[in-house]
Amino acid sequence: MNDQTNPGRAVILRIRRQDRPDTLPRWEEFSVPRRPNMNVIACLQFIAANPLTTDGTKTTPVVYDSGCLEEVCGACTMVINGKVRQACSALVDKLSEPTSGAGAAGEPITLEPMRKFPIVRDLSVDRQRLFDDLARAKCWVPIDGTHDLGPGPTISDELQEERYPLSRCISCGCCLEACPQYTPANRFVGAAIFSQVNLFNVHPTGKALKDDRLDVMMGEGGIADCSKAGNCVVVCPKDLPNLKSIATVGRQATLAALKNFFGG
Numbered sequence: 677m678n679d680q681t682n683p684g685r686a687v688i689l690r691i692r693r694q695d696r697p698d699t700l701p702r703w704e705e706f707s708v709p710r711r712p713n714m715n716v717i718a719c720l721q722f723i724a725a726n727p728l729t730t731d732g733t734k735t736t737p738v739v740y741d742s743g744c745l746e747e748v749c750g751a752c753t754m755v756i757n758g759k760v761r762q763a764c765s766a767l768v769d770k771l772s773e774p775t776s777g778a779g780a781a782g783e784p785i786t787l788e789p790m791r792k793f794p795i796v797r798d799l800s801v802d803r804q805r806l807f808d809d810l811a812r813a814k815c816w817v818p819i820d821g822t823h824d825l826g827p828g829p830t831i832s833d834e835l836q837e838e839r840y841p842l843s844r845c846i847s848c849g850c851c852l853e854a855c856p857q858y859t860p861a862n863r864f865v866g867a868a869i870f871s872q873v874n875l876f877n878v879h880p881t882g883k884a885l886k887d888d889r890l891d892v893m894m895g896e897g898g899i900a901d902c903s904k905a906g907n908c909v910v911v912c913p914k915d916l917p918n919l920k921s922i923a924t925v926g927r928q929a930t931l932a933a934l935k936n937f938f939g940g
């Protein structure tokens with residue numbers, strides 16, 4: 677049941693909704709009873725079970741994506757109070773402090789879908805471009821078949837230290853949503869790809885595809901299109917060293933271009 681009878685213990689959510697990619701968006705407001713330590717996903721679950729707006733109008737459940745509920749899969753990424761982040765790690769009391777006194781529900785929390793990816797419905801978007809770009813840049817370690825290959829190559833402590841932060845990427849799309857260069861109209865691959873190219877280019881087996889990756893990095897939408905705005909670092913939920921990756925991949929691409937020019 678909606679908690680509109682006791683708004684002092686409720687949180688208000690303003691949600692940007694869109695039924696289909698070709699329909700106009702609209703805003704709807706919901707009141708959700710506060711519980712200690714609740715996250716935004718818990719609010720969306722409540723709304724799914726009680727699809728009633730604050731003015732008492734019955735509506736459809738809000739569509740959103742989620743999977744792991746522990747900031748690992750990236751599926752629940754959306755724009756919350758103007759900042760792109762994961763809904764499962766967004767705690768309601770940190771977003772909207774409950775104020776004391778009767779009728780005080782705290783500031784409304786706004787939820788919007790990411791705008792850089794095609795909308796599916798409401799808060800759900802299609803991040804396929806990101807996965808296509810990871811494939812385009814060959815962001816994997818090539819192995820030959822599924823037979824037993826024996827132990828993998830030894831990786832020094834120093835190289836592990838270098839690679840581990842890059843391996844934390846969850847392909848959520850935060851860096852792309854915040855990037856001024858990444859738009860639906862271009863082919864720019866963005867920081868998520870640069871960091872994975874960096875990760876696999878320094879892997880002892882992964883470097884077998886380094887030249888192929890750098891060809892993509894030197895092509896349309898590659899490293900030359902990066903403006904180094906740095907938003908990708910600010911919004912990354914896993915603190916990836918994206919600017920360092922951009923510098924490293926830029927250097928590797930320049931060297932590869934010189935090598936190609938001189939026929940090396």
Ligand code: FES
Nearest residue numbers: 743745747750764
């Ligand atoms: S549900 Fe997986 S990151 Fe939020």
